[in-house]
Amino acid sequence: MDVVEYRPTRDQYVWTFGGAPPSHTIRPGTLLKLWTEDAFSGRLTSTTDRPSAVLDMTEVNPQTGPFFVEGAEPGDTLALHIVDLRPARDWGASTTIPFFGALSGTDRTALLHEPLPERTWIYELDRARNTVAFQAQSVDLRLELPCNPMLGTVGVAPAGREVRSSLVPDAFGGNMDTPEMKPGVTCYLGVNVEGALFSVGDGHYRQGEGESCGTAVEGAMDVTLLVELIKNTATPWPRIESDTHYTVVGSSRPLEDAWRISQVGMIDWLGQLYGFDRLDAYQLLTQVAESPLANVVDTNYSAVTKVAKSLLPTGSAYGGMHAHLREIGGSV
Amino acid sequence: MDVVEYRPTRDQYVWTFGGAPPSHTIRPGTLLKLWTEDAFSGRLTSTTDRPSAVLDMTEVNPQTGPFFVEGAEPGDTLALHIVDLRPARDWGASTTIPFFGALSGTDRTALLHEPLPERTWIYELDRARNTVAFQAQSVDLRLELPCNPMLGTVGVAPAGREVRSSLVPDAFGGNMDTPEMKPGVTCYLGVNVEGALFSVGDGHYRQGEGESCGTAVEGAMDVTLLVELIKNTATPWPRIESDTHYTVVGSSRPLEDAWRISQVGMIDWLGQLYGFDRLDAYQLLTQVAESPLANVVDTNYSAVTKVAKSLLPTGSAYGGMHAHLREIGGSV
Amino acid sequence: MDVVEYRPTRDQYVWTFGGAPPSHTIRPGTLLKLWTEDAFSGRLTSTTDRPSAVLDMTEVNPQTGPFFVEGAEPGDTLALHIVDLRPARDWGASTTIPFFGALSGTDRTALLHEPLPERTWIYELDRARNTVAFQAQSVDLRLELPCNPMLGTVGVAPAGREVRSSLVPDAFGGNMDTPEMKPGVTCYLGVNVEGALFSVGDGHYRQGEGESCGTAVEGAMDVTLLVELIKNTATPWPRIESDTHYTVVGSSRPLEDAWRISQVGMIDWLGQLYGFDRLDAYQLLTQVAESPLANVVDTNYSAVTKVAKSLLPTGSAYGGMHAHLREIGGSV
Amino acid sequence: MDVVEYRPTRDQYVWTFGGAPPSHTIRPGTLLKLWTEDAFSGRLTSTTDRPSAVLDMTEVNPQTGPFFVEGAEPGDTLALHIVDLRPARDWGASTTIPFFGALSGTDRTALLHEPLPERTWIYELDRARNTVAFQAQSVDLRLELPCNPMLGTVGVAPAGREVRSSLVPDAFGGNMDTPEMKPGVTCYLGVNVEGALFSVGDGHYRQGEGESCGTAVEGAMDVTLLVELIKNTATPWPRIESDTHYTVVGSSRPLEDAWRISQVGMIDWLGQLYGFDRLDAYQLLTQVAESPLANVVDTNYSAVTKVAKSLLPTGSAYGGMHAHLREIGGSV
Structure with missing residues (x-):
């Protein structure tokens, strides 16, 4: 197995999907051991730091990558299996940024x-207890919350010759900010350009559904990924498979459109898995969908449609790719 | 304990929140044993029934009630504890209604x-296995799904002299269609008119989050409720408390506004419970919220913000009302 | 010609569409000479008045009426021709109300x-010059603006047994707040209940498109209306005909849906007028529509689709009703 | 005066804002005589052409440019004065593209x-009468409509390292599709990258407000532009000045947000022109705004806020740039 380790230096951070030269060229089957800086580019380190003073808004959400996958062509699907996510610091940070967040007026x-x-x-991490600690500032209250690492941002280069900010989620993935992007899942992304040019970043030690104020418990992350390629199979919007769920992520505005995208994506996936026509899949989905929001703060909002495998017949997505990667990942 | 049993006849169905004379006057503390007809008013009974042929769209979503609660005045909060929901028929029905549903053009x-x-x-109920069975029509596939009874519609008379269709959810509750409205929870609704005038209906044997096609597994329901009154305490938007979660429901369009309502409602609730200022509550919520959608099909969409009690300090909402009703309900 | 004059006293104001007994029963063909109080119920009279101190939010947007039109039945169309609108005071008022307005967070x-x-x-009216004067408060600047009287609120009782606040626009008309509702136009409203039960109010001496801050130059108005009835002709959403334009008003959220309603309404109207199929009407509308916003502040937003008659073949809507009423109105 | 003439060949078309090397480097003050191909890249020429058969969706909305303006730096404003727009063909085309348009389900x-x-x-142009002719296909009806040339797409390279499709409108301008972009106006665009890198395209011989079906009367255009640079003056969203109006264009989703952007932009512009604080400008705008929609079909919707100069005190925007360019343009 090819193994690539990469800890980008500050000058190697990438701020876009598309438009950046690859950091590495890898073969399908490669294991990546990556480090990602936090969304603040490491500039927010204390409760006395104010975003408007310390952040450079042209340098937020740094990406590690992009990786050029040999053989990947438009019309293929990239499979990224998250073997492991491990906090790379002993603390995470969250903040309120002026005119950003779901409950604030914004530029939009x-x-x-x-x-x-x-x-x-600042959330202190307790590795033994696997918690991060919320310390209130208006009252004397400290809460230990489970540490649930996830990646906010996973994406490939966009279609249509576009280059998009790493702050934006769309059909190419990107800054979806869904807690579903956690260890043990496989993320499927449609390939838009030769080599796919995927990157990852924006580790969260914990995040609620919707990411209300716009920043999770942001933290540098050690990321272990398995990369595979599924030839001649398109994936129009990001899909995630876990041992327990099929998930589709849609990103747009208003929020109902983000969710509609995820719903139609799931209807088509159910059709592929079980042969349903769209009306039967629509009906079944109506009764079995889980619809946890992902983010209501980014340039596009992201909504999720999930279905528990336990409610469905046995199926095999992408030729059993998830089980295959899970097995390899388990032995790494 | 006062106990009131009521099974409305067809001419006693009510189609609005507000505007209908009370079916009963009850005292706080009353136990209600009710029967609710399904949202189709019982007119859809076979896979050969077509909604456009058999439904009367002026008579859908019939309500059981309304109940005039003695002593209830604007500024109070009504507490409705769902002791039990039991399917009243051996089958439920779902359908696609022309120009209705989240993935269809609509009147709006x-x-x-x-x-x-x-x-x-038509979903057959298996009481022994506690399942409803989805039978596909485009392929030969039958799926047994857990029967998870819930009430789609719970509400009081609206404020501002309005009378609203039983199809609409809003600040008064109504047709929220959230799977959170299940046995064991307590629903808190602000009282807008003397007597509160609440009613219930629209039983679902099962529903996914979002209610995509617009109709759940609709079925007549035997409903057991405990009714209490909390004086001099306002509740601006519907809240639900279970043994495990605090929940707020917002209803509006676009969907992000429905969700924002539920978020601000939860921020204020967290402030009441723990003394946080709004900025601390906003931050905490960002990391702990669950945001499952309720419906994306009704005149207003409904979105939910939930927080697990296990993540929070011990608290007591509404003077411990939920625990109190839970205890009584357990002994009924 | 029947002529009815009516100046409601404060206790005769009506706050809803539907739900109020008729103030008068009139025959089609009646001329109404009405007085309407301003949207603030006359409580805002000075630049030192603060809405939160002087307004009673349960008593805003008072309606004059409702009028029961003999013979009006569901499925008919009411034609209201605005013969004249004349400011009934020498000043109008506008204000910013907390958590209300298009550029403010709101309850939704x-x-x-x-x-x-x-x-x-406070805008002083100069009847000779036909102007209202804007007096800035942050700089020494006074601007005379043309006085362009319009009615913010014109509606009938809603369908579906509902009673709606006079602050809400919807399919029944209501608080559409469109500058198109001006002297010389005929407004067509579908009848939902026996007698139609229409009312008018919310005079504006002037308003921009969108009504950004939520309150126009609000003023009491002397209103002269001609009332006619078109039997057996449905009008699903409000239409307005002037000498120069056909107009349809849609009201919903998000704003694109309000506009879509007005567009589909116009496509169907063009089909009725000229025999186009919907695809031809869609194409023609794409090239000739005017789309001025009405309000982006009310519970539903209102958007307008207009087409200039000068761009269209000669047509006759509703059997030439507008020309008929225009002629009668001209001789009053 | 520098004069640059440019008629790109097919291989010189540009499909993005940003990401393409400049076709020319020009100095401020240059007069451009350009030719732009239509949005269909000239592939739709007959009523028997079907978009799904003849269009290449990766090659629509070709741009002429981009032009590198010497001295233009981030924080400056580019002024583009449209001296003349002249149809370059004797016909224009419009069509319905599958899953595109305001009254169709779409990818979003x-x-x-x-x-x-x-x-x-196909719309035949009559140069003598200055009309384009709509020929219905469902009925025997032909309508001559005024030819009102405009540019659908005018933009600069985006900020934030992005490269955007020429189909997208945003803060950088782009595919705004507003009928306000017509001969005689000056368009102000904030510069995001060195040289500004602006381009134009997407000529419309006529378009209604909203561009309902998604395609106007699309036609190749001869475009005469004057280019100027305003140093050290930022323009956050596109502004247009004509002899009669100040206009701001906002682009986002949902539509109310696009409009809010244009409103806040106008409030700030009024403040710059007359010294109003934001509350006074909000109030004045409420009474004087015109709000014609631009497009409700593109990836972002575009909405317009206009104010008639006749309602305002004499003012001078950008140091009188529009009058200056108008004068030069008049003598070309």
């Missing part, structure tokens, strides 16, 4: 209000 | 498409 | 911001 | 409907 939801106050929270 | 999302085909599915 | 677009400041502007 | 508003039928209309 343009209003006349003053910005909400800036405040920064 | 007005487009130029022909309607999707009408199709009706 | 629920955010965490503090409310925008309250400020009240 | 993902639904389960079959696509609307494809149909193509």
Whole structure:
């Protein structure tokens, strides 16, 4: 097995999907051992740091990559199996950024209000207990919350000659910010350009569904990935398979459209898996869908449609790719 | 304990929140044993039934009630504890109604498409196995799904002199269609008019999050409720408390606004429970919220914000009302 | 010709569409000479008045009526011809109401911001010059603007047994807040209940398209209306005909859906007028539509689709009703 | 005066904003005489052409340019004065493209409907009468409509290292599709990258507000532009100045957000012009805004806020740039 380790230096961070030369060329089957910096590019380290003072908004959400996958062509599907996510620091940070977040006026939801106050929270990690600690600032309250590492941003180069900010989620994946992107899952992304040119970043030690204020418990992450390629199989919107669920992620605005994309994507997936026509799949989905939101803060919102495998007949997606990668991942 | 049993006849069905005279006047503390007809008013009974032929769209979603609660006044909160929900028939029905549903053009999302085909599915109930069976029509596939009874519609008379269709969810509750409205929970609704005038209906034997096609596994239901009143405490949007979660439901369009309502509602609830200022509550919620959609099909969409009690300090909402009703309900 | 004059006293104001007994029963062909109080119920009279102090939000947007039209039945269309609108006071008022307005967080677009400041502007009317004067408060600037009287609110009782606040626009008309509702036009509204039960109110001496801050130059109005009935002709959403334009108003959220409703309504109207199929009408509309917004502040937003008659073949809507009423109105 | 003439060949078409090398480097003050191909890249020429058969969706909306403007740096504003737009062919074309258009399900508003039928209309141009002729296909009706040339797409390279499809409108301008972009206006665009790198394309011989079906009367265009640079002056969203109006264009989804952007942009512009604080500008705008929609079909919707200069005090935007360019343009 090819194994590639990569810890980018600051000058190697990438800020877009598409438009950056590959950091590495890899073969399908490669195991990647990566390090990703946090979404703040490591600039927010204390509760006294104010985003408007310390952040450079042209350098947020740094990506590790992109990786050129040999043989990947438009019309193929890239399979990224997350073997492991491990916090690379002993603390994570979250904050309120002026005119950013779901419960604030923004550059898009343009209003006349003053910005909400800036405040920064530092979450200490307890590796033994596997928790991160929320420390309230308005009352004397400290809460230990389970540490549930996930990747906010996983994507390939976009279609249509576009280059997109690493802050944007869309059909190419990107900054979807869904807690479903966790260890043990396989993410399927349609390939738009030769080599796929995927990258990852934006580790979260924990995040709620919707990512209300716009920043999770952001932290540098050690990421172990298995990369595979499925030839001649298109995937129009990002799909995630775990041992227990099939998941489709849609990203757009308004939020109902993001969700509709994920629903139609799941209807088509159910059709592929079981031969349903769309009306039967629509009906079944109506009764079995889980619909946890991902983010309601990014340039596109992301919504998720999940179905528990336990409710479905035995099926095999992408020729059993998830089980295959799971097995390899388990032995690494 | 006062116990009221009520099985409305067809001429006693109610189609609105507000605007109907009370079926009963009850005292706080009353136990209600109710029967609710299904959302189709019982007119859809076979896979050969077509909604456009058999449904009367002026008579859908019949309500049982309304109940006038003695002493309830604007500014109070009604607590409805769902002791039990039991399917009252051995089958449920679901269907696609022309120009209705999340993945269809509608009267609001007005487009130029022909309607999707009408199709009706009948789900047989197996009481021993506690399942309902999905029978595909495009392929030979039958799936047994867990029967998870819930109430689609729970509400009080609206504020502002309004009378609203029983198809609409809003601040008064109504047709929220959230799977969270299940046995064992307590629903808190702000009282807008003297007596509160609440009613219930729209039993679902099972529903996915979002209720994609617009109709769940609809079925008549035997409903056991405990009714209590919390004086001088306002509840701006519906809240639900279970043994494990605090939940707020928002209803509006676009979907992000429905969700924002539920988020701000939860931020204020967390503030009431633990003394957080809104910025601390916003931050904590960002890391702990669950955001399962309720419906993306009704005149207003409904979105849910939940927080697991296991992640929070011990708290007591509404003076411990849920625990109190849970205890009584357990002994009924 | 029947002539009815009516100046409601404060206790005769009506706050809803539907749910109120008729103030008068009239025959088709009646001329109404009405007075309408302003949307603030006359409570805002000085630049030192603050809405949060002087307004009673349960008593805003008072309606004059409702009028029971003899012979009007569901499936008919009511034609209201605005013969004249004349300011009934020498000043109008506008203001910023906390958590109301297009550029503010609201009860629906629920955010965490503090409310925008309250400020009240009084516009003096110059009848000779036919102007209202904007007086800035942050700089020494006074602007005379043309006085263009319009009615913010024109509607009938809703369908589906509903009673709706006079603040809401929907298929029944209501608080559409479109500058198209001006002297010389005929408004067509589908009848939902026996007698139609229409009312009018919310006079504006002037309003921009979108009504950004939520309140126009609000003023009491002397309203002269001609009322006619078109039997056995349905009108699903409000239409307005002037000497120069056909107009359809849609009301919903998000704003694109309000506009889609007005577009599909116009496509169907063009089909009725000229025999186009929907695809031809869609194409023609694409090239000739005017799309001025009405309001982006009310519970439903209202958007307008207009087509200039000068671009179309000679047509006759509703049997030439507008020309007929225009002629009668001209001789009153 | 520098004069540059440019008629790109097919291999010189550009499909993005950003990401393409400049076709020319020009100095501020240059007069450009350009030719732009139509949005279909000239592939739709007959009523029997079907978009799904003849269009290459990776090659639509070709741009002429981009032009590198000497001295233009981020933080400056580019002024593009449209001296003249002249149809370069004797006919224009419009069509319905599957799953595209405001009244159809799309890739974003993902639904389960079959696509609307494809149909193509050819509009013959009568230069003497200055009309384009709509020929209905479902009835025997031909309508001559005024020819009102405009540019659908005018933009600069985006900020944030992005490269965007020429089909997208955003803060950098792009495919705004507003009928306001007509001869005699000056368009102000904020510069995001060195040289600005602007391009133009997508000529329309006529378009309604909203561009309902997604394609206007599309036609090749002879474009005469004057280019100027305003140093050290930022313009966050596109502005247009004519002899009669100030206009701001916002682009986003949902449509209310596009419009909010244009409103806040106008409020800030009014503040710059007259010294109003934001509350006074909000109030004045509420009474004087015109809000004609631009497009409700592109990846972002575009909405417009206009104010008539006749309603405002005399003002001077960007140091009188529009009057200056108008004068030069008049003498070309």
